[in-house]
């Protein structure tokens with residue numbers, strides 16, 4: 001018999017979102033006919049807008065004719081990589097520093113293979129669960145110690161520090177995950193804050209994995225949309241991003257990673273060269289159809305559609321936030337992100353989750369699922385049809 005991978009055995013319970021879906025199913029089974037509304041998982045609900053959708057259709061049609069057919073595209077269509085560099089990074093990166101993927105989550109998982117089981121990890125607490133669970137799978141996180149993993153440094157982001165961590169706690173030579181605008185807190189880091197993060201990383205020999213999956217939700221023009229707006233970030237930061245939330249591609253699957261050539265390991269070897277090797281070895285590129293859609297999403301018409309779609313979800317976020325504020329619930333986020341992070345002082349977050357489900361038939365996400373500092377918080381997602389969000393907000397008034 002073959003024994004189980006011990007790192008899988010180190011994973012705690014199930015992955016957060018399927019656990020929530022299970023609780024929803026259980027509630028639905030015992031309350032037949034009740035309409036449950038989800039403000040839980042951040043899954044897009046609105047149709048892909050026409051210009052981008054037409055390009056997806058066209059991309060599929062091309063595959064049906066000899067002149068249009070294409071096969072493997074390795075690290076991605078050169079035209080899409082060039083366009084990403086131009087639109088998001090003012091042309092600062094060459095196409096061999098941009099790698100097209102099937103989504104940010106998948107890249108976050110694969111990127112960890114660059115750094116091995118002995119790597120020290122630091123995460124914002126709370127954070128998107130994939131950073132921690134992915135580190136458990138590579139062995140870097142070590143074992144569960146009751147309130148966290150032994151190999152992970154949790155950097156609390158709380159109301160007291162304005163949801164930006166104390167960087168003094170970042171270990172030397174560690175891999176630092178940072179997400180802005182943040183999932184789940186909705187906090188968007190300022191230029192000064194990211195400057196401090198980059199400076200810390202360089203001083204301490206760290207590499208940052210910067211998750212910018214929600215950058216297109218930023219409306220405050222003073223806030224940086226990419227870590228590469230910060231001096232010297234290209235020597236210490238990898239950025240992952242995605243078409244999922246801005247273009248409605250959660251089911252289409254398309255993202256990218258920027259791995260600048262300037263980033264080196266302690267021995268001087270190129271991180272970019274290794275990433276190219278890994279991509280070629282265990283990933284064979286994103287769908288050509290999705291990439292055709294991605295190209296259209298980045299032309300002037302497509303960018304207008306991205307703006308319209310993100311405006312729509314931000315409109316939902318405002319409705320949710322206004323409702324919570326009216327109820328006297330302290331919350332942040334929503335202005336530059338599709339998540340609202342609401343505090344229920346002294347309460348257990350699973351218990352609040354259950355109360356909201358039972359009183360309002362609304363699914364949310366319990367803060368503790370994102371890390372120890374998420375205790376007593378609930379995340380509300382703004383991804384939903386407008387009428388469902390309005391209905392959910394009416395029902396939330398029962399919490400008063």
Ligand code: PGU
Pocket residue numbers: 017040041042043102103104105106128179183211213241242243244250254255
């Ligand atoms: N990065 C962050 C910070 C995210 O919140 C999500 C999705 C992703 C990456 C995934 O991007 P893809 O490009 O689609 O792979 N977070 C959602 C969905 C749950 C999940 O497990 O991914 C959420 O509700 O947090």
